[in-house]
Amino acid sequence: MMHYHISASGVDKNYLQIIYTIGNITEETIEVQCPAWRPGRYEIQNFAKNIKDFKVTTLAEKPLQHRKITKDRWLIDTENNSGIQIAYSYYADLKNAGSSYVDEQLMYLNFVNCCLYTEGRLHEECIIDLELPENFTIACGLPQTGNNRLSATDYYQLADSPLMASPRLQHREYHIGETLFHIWIEGNMVPDWERIIQDFSLFSATQVKTMGEFPEKDYHFLCMVLPTPYYHGVEHRNSTMLVLGPDTQDEEIYHDLLGVSSHELFHAWNIIRIRPVEMLPYDFTKENYFPTCFVAEGCTTYYGDLFLRRSGVMDDAGYFKELEVYMIRHFGSSAYASLSLTESSFDLWLDGYEKGAPQRKVSVYQKGALAALILDLFIRRKYDHTRSLDDVMRLLWQRFGQPFIGYSLDDYKHIAEEVAGEKLDWYWDECIEGNAPLDNRLNEALVFVGLSMEATANYETIRLIVKDDENKAAERKKWLG
Numbered sequence: 001m002m003h004y005h006i007s008a009s010g011v012d013k014n015y016l017q018i019i020y021t022i023g024n025i026t027e028e029t030i031e032v033q034c035p036a037w038r039p040g041r042y043e044i045q046n047f048a049k050n051i052k053d054f055k056v057t058t059l060a061e062k063p064l065q066h067r068k069i070t071k072d073r074w075l076i077d078t079e080n081n082s083g084i085q086i087a088y089s090y091y092a093d094l095k096n097a098g099s100s101y102v103d104e105q106l107m108y109l110n111f112v113n114c115c116l117y118t119e120g121r122l123h124e125e126c127i128i129d130l131e132l133p134e135n136f137t138i139a140c141g142l143p144q145t146g147n148n149r150l151s152a153t154d155y156y157q158l159a160d161s162p163l164m165a166s167p168r169l170q171h172r173e174y175h176i177g178e179t180l181f182h183i184w185i186e187g188n189m190v191p192d193w194e195r196i197i198q199d200f201s202l203f204s205a206t207q208v209k210t211m212g213e214f215p216e217k218d219y220h221f222l223c224m225v226l227p228t229p230y231y232h233g234v235e236h237r238n239s240t241m242l243v244l245g246p247d248t249q250d251e252e253i254y255h256d257l258l259g260v261s262s263h264e265l266f267h268a269w270n271i272i273r274i275r276p277v278e279m280l281p282y283d284f285t286k287e288n289y290f291p292t293c294f295v296a297e298g299c300t301t302y303y304g305d306l307f308l309r310r311s312g313v314m315d316d317a318g319y320f321k322e323l324e325v326y327m328i329r330h331f332g333s334s335a336y337a338s339l340s341l342t343e344s345s346f347d348l349w350l351d352g353y354e355k356g357a358p359q360r361k362v363s364v365y366q367k368g369a370l371a372a373l374i375l376d377l378f379i380r381r382k383y384d385h386t387r388s389l390d391d392v393m394r395l396l397w398q399r400f401g402q403p404f405i406g407y408s409l410d411d412y413k414h415i416a417e418e419v420a421g422e423k424l425d426w427y428w429d430e431c432i433e434g435n436a437p438l439d440n441r442l443n444e445a446l447v448f449v450g451l452s453m454e455a456t457a458n459y460e461t462i463r464l465i466v467k468d469d470e471n472k473a474a475e476r477k478k479w480l481g
Contacts, residue, residue, distance in 0.1 A: 002124055002155065004115055007131035008102045014093040016102055016109075020086040020116050021059075025078050031119040032086065034072040035284035038098050038112040039160055040234040040271075042348040044287065045098075047113045048072035050091040059083045073285070090114040095224060097232040097241040106166045106186065107132065108224065110241070112159035112284070122281075126152040135167040139184035141220045141239035156281060160237040160272075164222050172197055176204045179214045187225030188247040196257075202311040203262045206481075210307070210390055211397055215273050221261055225253075233260040235267030258313060259322075263304030270303075271296040274396045277406030291409050293345035294432065298368015299393065301326070302376070310481030316466075319480065320451070323373075324464040327442075330366040331459040335437045337362045341371060342409065342433050362435075370438055371431045377445035377479070378427070379420050385478040391419045449476045 001023060009015040022030070034048040048071060056064045056074075058081045065077040078084060092100035092114065101108040107130070115126075130138070130148040140163035142150040152158035170185045174197050181204060185191055200221070208214045216238040226245035233242045242264065244256050278290035305322040308314035314322075337359050339347065344361040352361070376389035395415045400407040417424050430436050443452055450472025455462045 002118065002121065002126045003129070004111075004126065005129045005131070006107075006109070006114075008107060009089065012089065014091060014102055016090040016092050016100070016114060018088055018090055018114060020088075021083065022086070022118055022121075023083040025082050025084065028078060028080065030076050030078060031069070032074050032076065032116045033119060033285060034116050035112050035159065036072055036286060037284065038110060038234075039236070039282060041098055041353070042288070042293065043353055044349065046072065050114070052089050052091070054086070054088045056084060056086050059085060061085075070285075086116065095226060095243060096230075097234040097243045105168060106164070107136070108165075108186075109163045111161065111163070115155075115158060117155045117284075122155040124154060126155055126158045128152070128158070130165065132165055133167070136165045137167065137169045137171070139164045139169055139171070139182070139186075139220060139222055141218070141237060157237060159282070159284070161239060162222060162234075162236060162241040164224065174201050174204075176201065176208050177214065179208070179216065180218045182218065182220045183223070184220060185223045185225060187223075187245075188227065189225040189253075190249060192254075195254075199258060199311075199313045200261065202313050203258070203307050204265060206307050206311040207262075207266055207303075210310075211269055211394060215268050215401070219265070219268065221264075223257065231256055231260065233264045235264045235272060237272055238268070240264035240267070258308060259304065262307050262313075263300055266300050266303050266307065267296075269397055269401055270300050270393065273401035273404060274393075275400075275404070275406055277408050277411075280404070280406035287349040289346050289349060291342040291345045292407075292412060293348055293364040294341040294368035294371060295412055297364045298341070299372045299389070301365045301369040302372035302389075303393075306480070316476070316480065320464050320466060323451075324462065326366045326369050327453055327464065328462050330363060330370060331437070331439065331455060331462055334359060334362045334367070335439075335459050336435075338435055340433050340435050341367055341431070367438065370442055374431055374438070374441050374445045375416060375420075375424075375427060377448050380479060381445075381448045382420065385475075387419055387421075389419075392416050395419065448472075449479050451476075 003021040005019040007017045009017050036044050036046055056066045056076050064079060064084060066074050069075045092102045095101045098110055100110050100113045128150045132148050140150060140161055142152055142161045145151045164186055166186050168186055172183050172193050174181050218238060220239035222239055223242040225247045227247050228245050230243050230245035233240055242260050244253055276290040276292045279288045305319060309319040339361045341362060345364050347361060372389060380388050392415055431441060439453060446452055450467040450469050452465045454465050
């Protein structure tokens with residue numbers, strides 16, 4: 001068992017004080033690691049840079065010899081002690097959906113940022129004791145097993161379970177089938193709870209119906225609302241962390257809340273359980289390269305808004321506006337990029353979240369979503385909507401997500417071709433593994449549902465055109481639900 005005691009510093013503002021206790025030690029030396037990255041963002045972030053005052057002692061507080069052997073790994077001489085403690089401070093001064101932050105009114109933790117683990121013991125139970133004021137409420141996907149105590153079955157669950165604790169948390173619940181969904185909001189926001197529960201229930205139910213079941217018995221939407229503009233979400237095992245702003249009570253922030261929440265909820269299937277084989281299990285010490293982020297993020301981006309439309313939360317005009325945004329962002333910045341979707345997936349670890357060199361890479365989100373749309377409409381047209389990308393995602397879930405065994409690029413290809421009933425060499429060569437502009441293939445797909453993309457030279461302006469045709473309107477209705 002791994003044990004973590006976490007408190008806020010009374011001296012150094014924005015510092016956490018962490019005591020990591022390791023028991024049942026039988027080795028003369030052990031190695032402890034601070035993760036170099038976190039699930040949901042595939043870049044090295046070097047969380048160890050926030051650690052200071054690192055001390056190792058016996059349980060009787062006798063100092064033990066230790067030394068750093070990499071930038072985020074320590075070798076500890078246990079001197080035949082069966083239990084030791086590691087005490088350190090962690091700087092928590094950043095509010096985004098993958099960081100940690102602490103002040104007098106909020107403890108926000110992504111445990112993967114600040115909790116070390118012991119090499120070879122990632123599968124052991126983790127216990128977390130939080131030192132909190134009496135008026136604080138805890139919001140987290142981990143079960144609470146005592147007063148301010150949480151437990152995780154292993155470090156992987158701990159790393160995938162963000163937490164907010166504050167006296168200002170607002171909370172509501174709803175059920176979809178046997179799953180209890182929680183919505184937590186922290187910040188200066190007056191929620192229209194009736195509207196939120198209605199809309200969240202609609203898109204959640206639509207997702208569950210499409211996939212056939214929900215992977216978890218409970219799920220937590222953790223939302224932090226900032227006074228400044230912000231839009232960020234990160235998926236987790238049975239929760240998502242959302243950071244939005246500004247904290248104005250208007251339609252724009254509500255639109256953002258719906259969009260990011262639907263996107264992140266679909267990740268409960270796609271990446272949390274339907275996971276690339278290269279990341280099963282996660283290796284927190286280094287890059288986990290994989291070529292299929294266009295499935296993990298591109299398909300999820302496509303479905304996030306599509307589920308809002310299918311559930312009736314968004315109308316046709318709102319959905320078409322989102323499609324136009326994907327087109328503008330992709331064609332306007334990377335229509336002639338030299339890297340394909342598979343290459344850009346692999347290179348996320350290099351510069352995937354930066355602007356980077358012009359026309360070098362594509363976004364696995366925007367181009368990935370457009371590629372998913374092309375495949376979906378191709379299958380729907382061939383089978384008059386009786387087959388679709390939904391079948392591809394369900395088969396991925398049944399064959400790889402439920403047994404949790406990890407899929408490869410070839411696995412995705414084989415399932416897509418099984419559903420399509422034919423080889424899809426044109427699709428892989430042009431849309432996924434090639435770098436030709438997508439506009440021709442995109443318009444071939446869109447014409448089936450009475451849409452077209454119109455662009456000026458060099459994609460200076462892009463518009464999605466809706467054709468007024470009853471037959472095409474009927475096709476759109478079958479597609480959009």
